Amino acid sequence: MHGDSRGWRACLLAGAVFAVCMAGTTLPTPLYGLYQEKFDFSELTVTVVYAVYAFGVIGVLLLAGNASDAVGRRPVLWWGLVCSAASAVCFLLASALGWLYLGRLLSGLSAGLFTGAGSAYVIELAPRGSPRGTLVATAANMGGLGCGPLLAGVLAQYADRPLYLPFAVHLALVVISAAVLLRLPETVRERRPLSTVRPQRPSLPPRVRPVFGPAATASFVGFALFGVFTSVSPSFLAQSLDVHNHAVSGLVVALAFFSSTAGQLAVGRVGVPRSLPLGCTLLLAGLALLAGALYWDLLPLVVLSAVVGGTGQGLSFRAALAAVAQVSDDDKRAAVISALFVVAYAGISVPVIGVGLLVAPLGLEGAGLVFIACMALLVSTAGLYLQRRPVPEPGGAG
Known part of the structure; x- marks a missing residue:
């Protein structure tokens, strides 16, 4: 003890x-x-x-x-x-x-x-x-x-x-x-020199690809939603909703991350096969709420979008991680997980820059709605695929 x-x-x-x-x-x-x-x-x-x-x-x-x-x-x-x-x-x-x-x-x-x-x-x-x-x-x-x-x-x-x-x-x-x-204390018992470290190339063995595609798509959309919340939502709150309180802006963004934590913790109860499609559904709902917030200029919908979308991101990402790890061989697992993180962090950067490019011709609301439409199409495709071909439970056949 x-x-x-x-x-x-x-x-x-x-x-x-x-x-x-x-x-x-x-x-x-x-x-x-x-x-x-x-x-x-x-x-x-x-x-x-x-x-x-x-x-x-x-x-x-x-x-x-x-x-x-x-x-x-x-x-x-x-x-x-x-x-x-x-x-x-x-x-x-x-x-x-x-x-x-x-x-x-x-x-x-x-x-x-x-x-x-x-x-x-x-x-x-x-x-x-x-x-x-x-x-x-x-x-x-x-x-x-x-x-x-x-x-x-x-x-x-x-x-x-x-x-x-x-x-x-x-x-x-x-x-x-x-x-x-x-x-x-240090937890690695057998240490090697830094010269032995080699760059990790993301790789996808054939048996991983059917699971990786929808898992990576859901991860991309979830991180893209976070990217928009953490980069342009304070501007939207100030310009469209006349919310100039920095504490409120910070709280709205924080809610998305705290909700993600709750979603990740729920995967153990919900199970990996159900968490991925459920996460996709919640991401879609979060995107819809964000669209409503942009269209009608309503702060409660921004808050709801942060909570629902954040929960969906947490469910889908932790389940995606578990799913791709489950179907990867031991000697390829680190490379496959690295590939998933690369896709996820591409989601946090590439779509956000796209939104920034569209702000000048379309305005913040228009750019946000184009982003939401693209992300909704991606996550819907992933969700439908997962309904037809659910991922295996970790520890099960796969």
């Missing part, structure tokens, strides 16, 4: 470090309007600044996604914290647009380093055999993403220096996290 309590303490502390790093990646979300006023840039630039983050994540996943298996979890997490701190410093020093690009790129590198290594570390620190380690990792990841805009929004609205204080607070939290990480 004493060993279990020590294991849970280490697991929860590692989860807190994970959450701090992920919070830094969404911290600028409710502040983009203030940066637009300060540097006088367009809605397209907002989406590009946001999307630079995803390119950093994808680069790390492809080049060093398996680094922590070789050199250990803690060294990789150290570098993740260094990138997170450097990102905060860039925003603190931001005197021109270039600082924002650099800060977002470093933020993406930190998230890429933490995504795999942080999840594995939290799970490995939990008492052996406990499934709750996965729940802690999930809650730390998505909960941290939700806390970022909430923290920044509250500080920007109710404290002085809104473009500085959120990043100063986050930098302090990163320093505390580094001190915590210093006291946690």
